[in-house]
Amino acid sequence: MKIAVIGGGSTYTPELLEGIVQRQEVLRVSEVVLEDIDSKRLSSVFGFSKRMLAHLGARFAFRMTMDLEDAIKGATFVVIQIRVGGQEARRRDEERGKRLGIVGQETTGEGGFAKAMRTIPVVLGIASKVKELAEGAWILNFTNPSGIVTEALLRFGGVRTVGLCNVPMDMHMEAGKALGVAPERLELDYFGLNHLGFVRGIKVDGVDVTRDVLALLSSERGPANLPEIEYDRAFISALGMIPSPYLRYYYATEKVLEEQAKSAKTRAMEVMEIERELFAYYDDESNFEKPEALNKRGGAWYSRVAVRVMEGLLSPSGRKEVINTLNKGAINGLPEDAVVEIPAHISAYGVVPEKVGDVPEEVFGLIRQVKAYERLTIEASMTRSYEKALIALVNNPLVRTVEKAKAVLENMIKSGDFVPVA
Structure with missing residues (x-):
């Protein structure tokens, strides 16, 4: 099985590759190809990744290319993780938001709009190549804003596509940590859109503990780490649900704008500094272990999400995962072809979204x-x-x-x- 990684020069790529090599037998991987339009980034990431994979015992062919068609041809999975315009375009977006006094964040605010406008034509071009050169392949889209880009791909790309984000997984893992239970014992009733998700139910070993968790969150002794909650306690009690961390842009907009105005550096500038550190590490030929600095880049559980979805799509029995997929009536009141972020059963037979039904009035608007x-x-x-x-x-x-x-x-x-x- 061949996996193509489009945007393989991303500093995230070693994280993805580590996940793949850990499950290489289950996935039956024969080849992984990194593709990028930036030769310097691609060579740096590839060189380090080659050393890392050798150390981890990879048993598949591994190569790089700047030829998109070469990367895609015959692939089973095409992972898209591109950033059109690079971090410099992100910096422009964030600084524009700062000047205008509006949220410039790259997925929710005007920055998300600008990024989508740049990205959609490019990913649809990639999809046309997948359709031509890799019949039956799955696109796994990590490119932000993931919900918008995935909807464009599913409605107009003509290729089987799953949109991925690490936030639902992160909320699941953090909830388990805060409750002191293993994540496999935990079930979250999650629904919404990408970076606009809510948990309205939590079960441990099949027992509903939602009210207990909400009571804990609403109390003065509520844990600070569940899952990155920064909301007013009275508000959480009134809402009766746990919003994802990205809801702070909507529910605490003034605070976000204050932080944005006071900050000397935009997030893009911070990421540029982190990436300089990462590329210096990747270029040192004595290094072969995934760097700690990668944690500063964000994207916790990125590889776990990707690999679990790949495994599900290869399996006749499949598994349930929270993904970005077509609504198909899952959430009442939204278009059939709207992309939503909900649990779905994924298998070799395709994707079947789980019925969510009516969404609470408190958040449906x-x-x-x-x-x-x-x-x-x-x-x-x-x-x-x-x-x-x-x-x-x-x-x-x-x-x-x-x-x-x-x-x-x-x-x-x-x-x-x-x-x-x-």
């Missing part, structure tokens, strides 16, 4: 509005329409006003991040 924004963004990216882009941004709850939406677009046009044709 926000979910519906963000989904409208996401779908309008896809349309704007594909048509390059200024009007569609304007309406998409106005529907983003973190932008809202026409004035700010127009200011974002004006800046994107000036920087070349958006070239409208209509």
Whole structure:
């Protein structure tokens, strides 16, 4: 079985490869190919990864290429983890948000919009090559904003696709740690959109402990680490659910904007520094173990998520995982072809989303509005329409006003991040 990693020059790649080599027998891996358009990054990551894989006992062919078609041809899985425009484009997005007094974060705010606009045409081009050269392959998409990009792929790419994110897994693992139970004993009732997810139920060994957990979170003695909760305790009690960490951008917007205004460095600038450290480590030929500095980059459980999904899609019996997939009636009130982040049964026979049903009124309005924004963004990216882009941004709850939406677009046009044709 061949695995192609598009964007293989990412500093995350060794994390993914470690997960693959640990399960190489189950996955029956014959070849892994790294592809990237940046020769320097690709060579650095490949050189280090080759040493790491040898140390870990990899028994599959491993190579790099800058030829997209060569990487994709005959692959069973095509992992997409690209960043169109690199960290420099992310820096522009974040600084624009800071100047305009709106959230510039790369998945939820205007930064997410700008990133989607740059990314969607590129990933659809990759999908066309997968369709041509790797019949029956699965695309595993990690590229942010994952929900929007995955929906574009599923609706317009013509290739079997699963969208992945480490947040649901991270919440699951952190909940187990806080409750003092092994993660396999824990079941979370999770639903929502990518970076807009909620846990409305928790079971330990089949016993519902949701009320106990919510009571603990709402009390003064509530643990600080479950799962990265930064919300007002009274609010958690009233909501009756646990929001994912990314909900802070919606529920604590003013605090986020304060932090954004005071910070001397954007997250992109921090990541650039971390990546300089990582590439220096990768380039040192004496190094062959995954660096501790990779933890600063984020993406905990990244490889576990990817490998579990691969295993599920190869197995006739399959398994349940929280993924980004087509709604198909799972969440009432959302379009059939909307991508949602929910549990689904994945197997060699395909993906079957679990029925969620009615979503609580407390959060459905926000979910519906963000989904409208996401779908309008896809349309704007594909048509390059200024009007569609304007309406998409106005529907983003973190932008809202026409004035700010127009200011974002004006800046994107000036920087070349958006070239409208209509």
